[in-house]
Amino acid sequence: xxxxxxxxxxxxxxxxxxxxxxxxxxxxxxxxxxxxxxxxxxxxxxxxxxxxxxxxxxxxxxxxxxxxxxxxxxxxxxxxxxxxxxxxxxxxxxxxxxxxxxxxxxxxxxxxxxxxxxxxxxxxxxxxxxxxxxx
Numbered sequence: 001x002x003x004x005x006x007x008x009x010x011x012x013x014x015x016x017x018x019x020x021x022x023x024x025x026x027x028x029x030x031x032x033x034x035x036x037x038x039x040x041x042x043x044x045x046x047x048x049x050x051x052x053x054x055x056x057x058x059x060x061x062x063x064x065x066x067x068x069x070x071x072x073x074x075x076x077x078x079x080x081x082x083x084x085x086x087x088x089x090x091x092x093x094x095x096x097x098x099x100x101x102x103x104x105x106x107x108x109x110x111x112x113x114x115x116x117x118x119x120x121x122x123x124x125x126x127x128x129x130x131x132x133x134x135x
Contacts, residue, residue, distance in 0.1 A: 090124040 033041075060068065094116050101112040 086128055087125040090126055092123065093119045095119050 095118070096114055096116050098114050099110075099112060102110050104110050
């Protein structure tokens with residue numbers, strides 16, 4: 001029983017490997033054209049003018065056209081939406097630390113002072129529509 005199952009595995013592996021034995025030239029025979037000729041023939045006027053697109057796709061209805069414009073305008077930069085922030089900064093409170101007077105290396109006196117640093121090391125931004133008012 002074990003010899004039969006091992007034999008089936010070997011036969012299966014041989015069949016899989018034989019499928020990979022096809023040469024490149026058999027699968028993709030070389031043509032007579034150069035890359036420049038292929039490029040120039042491929043850049044036909046239908047691609048440049050977009051005529052092919054109208055034959056392959058249906059035209060948009062008025063509702064679909066309006067919806068697609070509204071979606072595009074919601075992410076476009078205009079004068080009106082430049083003043084409103086799409087990605088508002090999340091609050092990052094300033095931390096105030098007081099350093100007491102001390103003596104530095106070499107017996108140099110240092111007076112007490114305050115320093116300010118942000119609570120978070122990185123600036124965080126809210127996603128569009130994320131609520132930031134109560135923060």
